[in-house]
Amino acid sequence: MSWIKEGELNLIEKISANVLKAGPMPKHVAFIMDGNRRFARRNNIERQEGHTQGFNKLAETLRWCKHLSIPEVTVYAFSIENFKRTKDEVDGLMELARQKFERLLEERDNLEKHGVCIRVLGDLNMLPHDLQQLIAKAVITTKSHNKCFLNVCFAYTSRYEITNAVREMAWGVEQGLIKSSDVSEPLLSECLYSNNSPNPDLLIRTSGEVRLSDFLLWQTSHSCLVFQSVLWPEYSFWNLCEAVLQYQLSHKSIQKARDLHREHQASLQLEADRVCVAEHLQHHGNGKPADVQRRQEALQHYTTCRQERVQDFLKALKHKRDSYFTDLCSDGVQA
Numbered sequence: 001m002s003w004i005k006e007g008e009l010n011l012i013e014k015i016s017a018n019v020l021k022a023g024p025m026p027k028h029v030a031f032i033m034d035g036n037r038r039f040a041r042r043n044n045i046e047r048q049e050g051h052t053q054g055f056n057k058l059a060e061t062l063r064w065c066k067h068l069s070i071p072e073v074t075v076y077a078f079s080i081e082n083f084k085r086t087k088d089e090v091d092g093l094m095e096l097a098r099q100k101f102e103r104l105l106e107e108r109d110n111l112e113k114h115g116v117c118i119r120v121l122g123d124l125n126m127l128p129h130d131l132q133q134l135i136a137k138a139v140i141t142t143k144s145h146n147k148c149f150l151n152v153c154f155a156y157t158s159r160y161e162i163t164n165a166v167r168e169m170a171w172g173v174e175q176g177l178i179k180s181s182d183v184s185e186p187l188l189s190e191c192l193y194s195n196n197s198p199n200p201d202l203l204i205r206t207s208g209e210v211r212l213s214d215f216l217l218w219q220t221s222h223s224c225l226v227f228q229s230v231l232w233p234e235y236s237f238w239n240l241c242e243a244v245l246q247y248q249l250s251h252k253s254i255q256k257a258r259d260l261h262r263e264h265q266a267s268l269q270l271e272a273d274r275v276c277v278a279e280h281l282q283h284h285g286n287g288k289p290a291d292v293q294r295r296q297e298a299l300q301h302y303t304t305c306r307q308e309r310v311q312d313f314l315k316a317l318k319h320k321r322d323s324y325f326t327d328l329c330s331d332g333v334q335a
Helices: 011-020 036-042 047-067 080-084 087-106 108-114 129-141 158-174 185-191 237-249 251-284 292-334
Strands: 028-032 072-079 116-121 148-156 202-205 224-227
Touching: 011 047, 011 237, 028 047, 036 047, 047 072, 047 087, 047 148, 047 237, 072 080, 072 087, 080 087, 087 108, 087 129, 108 116, 116 129, 129 292, 148 158, 158 185, 158 292, 185 251, 185 292, 202 237, 224 237, 237 251, 251 292
Parallel strands: 028 072, 028 202, 072 148, 116 148, 202 224
Antiparallel strands: none
């Protein structure tokens, strides 16, 4: 099945969508697509067929999101923990991924038409090399599209992502790009796999499980979390509308929490900068206290230099990550 499912909403769905869109709408929705295996057992079909129908439901859900003016979707496609499943199931999931990314490359004109940008978040080194190459081609092929974004979390867990972000900052310090004093919560956010995306407004998990299973733990600290009992292959437009309505009902409190957190982060950064400046002035001031103007000028200068260091580091990090995908594509061409 295609990644992009064409088709309009029926009349009742259109009316409902327009009513919902009169209120605050999430700009980024994340899905834990749970229940494929239970769906297969319940319907006496092969487990692999359950996963296939789960992918088909994703394509349909992306269509609904498009009609609801939700421009960004993130999905939990394959957890690092899933490698612990039976070899047959893991091999089947890898083969399904191959088929779907091959299909995606065949549909590049349709993806360009709809402006769909595909990003894959996770440690791709854990995957078979040929699948890595397919994913890299898909990412690079759709890189310039900017109307809607699909983030596929593959070979991913949130704790692994956060650990990797810490490693990236350590690399920046080792390379002399940043100082250890530049390390902060906002900088860690910029080092996550998801650094190109705003944090999800709404996270939905299907199948009735009430846990996040190590998915976007950092990014969803101020998101609306909705747990629904329906199995993923049976998900409907009305299930999505219900989740969006729950988001709208909690929108004000979520926005207030985000604003307070943003102010707190800015306050912490200002205090950290002041501490660094005070230490510098004490070390280079011959024991004489600096006046207010000198302290203010020093603070302004330090803040500017820190911001420049951080931006240079993030550019270097982006180049390193982009090179990984470019090199994989080059390997495929040479092969």
